[in-house]
Amino acid sequence: MNKVYIAIFVCLLATGTNAQWSDKNNQFYDSLAMPVSVEARSQGNSIVLRSYPDSGYIVIWEDSRPISNNIDIYAQKYDKEGNVLWAVNGIPVATGPDNQQFNPPQNTDARYYSHACTDSSGGFYVTWQDNNTVNTGVTNKIRVCVQHVRNDGSSVFANTGFVAAEGSSSDSYQYLAPQLIADGNRGFFLGFIRNGFASNDVYTMCYRDEGGIMKSYGGRKMDPDNSQGTDISSCGVRKYFNFVEDNVKNFFIYPDLQGGCGIVWTFERNAAQPLRGPHVAYNKLCRVKKDSRATVRRRVSDLASTSIIERVYKKDSVVGLYDFHAFFYSQVCLPYVVPNQVIENGGEGFLLLDTYSDANPLYDLYYPKGTMVTTGGNVNANVFAVVRRKYINSALTAFHTYGYGLPDEIYDSIPYQLQSDSINGYWAYNITPPAGLDTVETVRDTLLASSIYYYDFQLTGGGDRALLTAKVLSPAYTNSGTVLIQELKSRLVSANKYKVEINTASKEGITIGRELSTGFQTANITYDQPAISMDQTGNALFYISEYGRYIRASPVDNGAKLVWGAMGRALGNVYGPERPFTAMGEDGTAVIAWNDSRPTVPNTTGQNVYMRHLDNLDVYDYTPPVKKLLALSNFATTLPPYILNGLTAQWSLFEAYTGAGTGWTPVTSIVDNYNFGTVQTQVYRHNLLTPIRTTAGNPYLDRNYTIIPERDLTGGATTMVRLYFTQAEFDRIKAADPTILTPENLGVIKQPHTSGVPPVYTPVAADEFITPVSWGEVAGGYYVEISVNGFSNFFINKAAGVLPVKWLNVDAQWVVAGQAKVSWLVAEQQDVKNYIVQHSMDGSIFKDVCTVNASGNTAYSCMVNPGAGGRHYYRVLQYDHDGRSSYSKTVFLDAFTQQNTITVVPNPSSGPATLRYNSSTVTIESLILYNGNGMEVWRLRGRPASGNAVNIPLQTLGSGLYMLHVNSNEGMKVFKIIKQ
Helix, strand or coil, X not given: CEEXXXXXXXXXXXXXXXXXXXXXXXXXXXXXCEEEECCCCCEEEEEXXXXXXXXXXXXXXXXXXXXXXXXEEEEEXXXXXXCECCCCCCEEEECCCCCEECCCCCCCCHHHCCCEEECCCCCEEEEEEECCXXXXXXXXXXXXXXXXXXXXXXXXXXXXXXXXXXCCCCCCCEEEEEEEEECCCCCEEEEEEEECCCCEEEEEEEEEEECCEEEXXXXXXXXXXXXXXXXXXXXXXXXXXXXXXXEEEEEEXXXXXXXXXXXXXXXXXXXXXXXXXXXXXXXXXXXCCCCEEEEEEXXXXXXXXXXXXXXXXCCCCEXXXXXXXXXXXXXXXXXEEEEEEEEEEEEECCEEEEECCCCCCEEEEEEEEEEEEECCCCEEEEXXXXXXEXXXXXXXCCEXXXXXXXEEECCCCCCHHHCCCCCCCCECCCCCCXXXXXXXXXXXXXXXXXXXXXXXXXXXXXXXXXXXXXXXXXXXXXXXXEEEEEEEEEEEEECCEEEEEECCCCCCCEEEEECECCCCHHHCECECCCEEEECCCCCEEEEEEECCCEEXXXXXXXXXXXXXXXXXXXXXXXXXXXXXXXXXXXXXXXXXXXXXXXXXXXXXXXXXEEEEEECCCCCCXXXXXXXXXXXXXXXXXXXXXXXXXXXXXXXEEEEEECCCCCXXXXXXXXXXXXXXXXXXXXXXXXXXXXXXXXXXXXXXXXXXXXXXXXXXXXXXXXXXXXXXXXXXXXXXXXXXXXXXXXXXXXXXXXXXCCCCCCCCCCCCCCCEEECCCEEEEECCEEEEEEEECCCCEEEEEECCCCCCCEEEEEEEEEEECCEEEXXXXXXXXXXXXXXXXXXXCCCCXXXXXXXXXXXXXXXXXXXXXXXXXXXXXXXXXXXXXXXCEEECCCEEECCCCCCCCEEEECCCECCXXXXXXXXXXXXXXXXXXECCCCCEEEECXXXXXXXXXXXXXXXXXXXXXXXXXXXXXXXXXXXXXXXX
């Protein structure tokens, strides 16, 4: 049996004003959660921002502290080391006489919409909806306000902020649901809805604070209320403008990666008007990158006569990609002259992505979203999604998320749509792409599973991928929510042609979690809305609140796989954490903040804002260490249930509440490689004040376990399990049997389950003795790791022998399409006969594919032929000469694509290694090599000068495992390299 040492560094929460991050090792203890604001009354609904260019973090929240009897906005800033920079409990941002709140449209989650952004100078902009109940002459007129807070924490505008949109005493408008994003030019884009008596309109504006003056760089009303109408006049058919009443229901703004923003919105018109029914529309405010002139042709009459118009675009201004254009002419049939008003081709002022028609009878469209995905060519991909219902054969469908897409030119001055189209001269915008512009085939399909009830969702993008997540009420589980995640990814499919496609096995997304409602608190699972944070390179963090217990989080690997196990790792909080919000940096770190109800001084009621720092989010073969093992309550403890769908192939940690106010403690971990469904777990802890339990004179551990899945392993499938126990419990069995020296001497008895967790071990004929494949030391105790083909009761006593190998690492890498290399590193070999490489398509059913005889080497490898499609799982089975065996961990390969164009050879290597890549499609930005302790040992200075290979100087380094971080136009990839 081998021993795995895990270094545990437990940091205590500093209480001073300039406390640094309480934890930079992903130690998820409640004591390490950092208070942001603990004033009397409630603070919550936080927003977290990454601060630029100083790499700090800013937390903004709604606050009802007693200095005013309404909801205000406060903020706090931390430098990159976690030092508090502004006043204790935050600085006031908006403290007007009314409620200031982050209000998205009705039935939405505010975290899915942006309300604040960096000013690129260490400060931030924030917008809110102001009730405006006491403004003289404008009673009960909700308005939109913005505040700019500088790097030093001072506010630019008065306590009510800059009023960006406000009604007057002579109109009936209210301004609602503002959204705000950075523009990359030290300013911001602001969107809002103007609510009138008969219609809602959406506006988007660009501003920048210049010395206390909010300067406008352009913007407009996005939904022109005009459609083409016709009637019969004395001269025949007459054309006129039909002024319609659009009802904008929801909108979304997002960066276009070029200093502009995309805007997508849903609206409807009643059945009596043209373009009736529900619709989803798109437009874009384009940043003018340099002073430009464009010649356009416009029709001036129905006889196709044209007028040449020269337009001047000023650098840094913004202009709509699609605009409303019309021409006028007089229809003469003496003695009558009839005026005509004609909307030019493509001149409606927006682009329809989906629209009602008799052939496409949409019922409704909800919650539009958009993001931009990079391709590596001279275009980006615009990706949109919306919740849609429609009629099929006169029957109304369920709610589902549907996707659309458009190519987006990477231009140097202005987009080609704003310039003259010599081929289609009578269009309101240029519809002829310039020669050499790449093409993008974008997804147009269902993206998430259907729901029996409408639902909001999140769409976010970074680098070459976009992720969606939502909680839906699926038809299969009508009384509980199902948590979904989906990935879209761009790839090069041929010369100058890209495709954005679904990158999971299902177009309905991956089901990563499900709520349970059993009527018993210990057996319930209730989730908040799921959310995802991404950085610009595509690293992503999934997070969700499990009500009454904790927040869960996990980085998201390729294919929407959660790296930290099913539903992520519990971040540890017993004070009912709610509404988490996360921001990621470009360095693999993040800050997550939440509403927390723990008691504080002087606060005695309400919620507070807490946060914690997260690390190593860009290292996808890393998982956080488990918490310190704590004593359990005597006798039986039921753990919260866990749903394992077999989707992550990662360790999923089960924890129990200690019942002593000391938090949660690990009990068992299970590899999520099989669709177990709901897994119920109990643990029995024998009273340490009484003699240790024995059977036939043999002592067994003061802790035993019962694991009962909804669906047990069948058909020869296996999985790995870790059973945790404390130092005190191990010391007791050592004292009872002096031949037990280390956990290496322990074994596990697997016994059929009857009911409940048994208080004592009573041998039965069906007992199975399992020799652990390894053991490990963790803070406060140990674990033993076993391979099982089914679940039941587990007891720990003395083992029969010791396994002859210590597993150090296993890795699998593509070599070419259809061929891969499995490598493994071992130590302490004793009487080993051979190693058998096993392959699986589902992570549970494995077949032998390669056998390697043991030798005196510590590094082994084997070439395998998995085929290119699907996901491939590999593990290594070791046999010794007397028939005993042990398994390595399981690793996986995603399907081979053209993006797998980066390889490291040879691997393992006894000398230098070479990074090889296809220089026609891959651009290397940086290379960093880390040793097994996470220390940087080599870095490529600057880009490779030329060629398609880079030498990695392993010959100067010692033997062991190294991690090569490759940052390229394909995103960040991490390669394991074994130095012999």
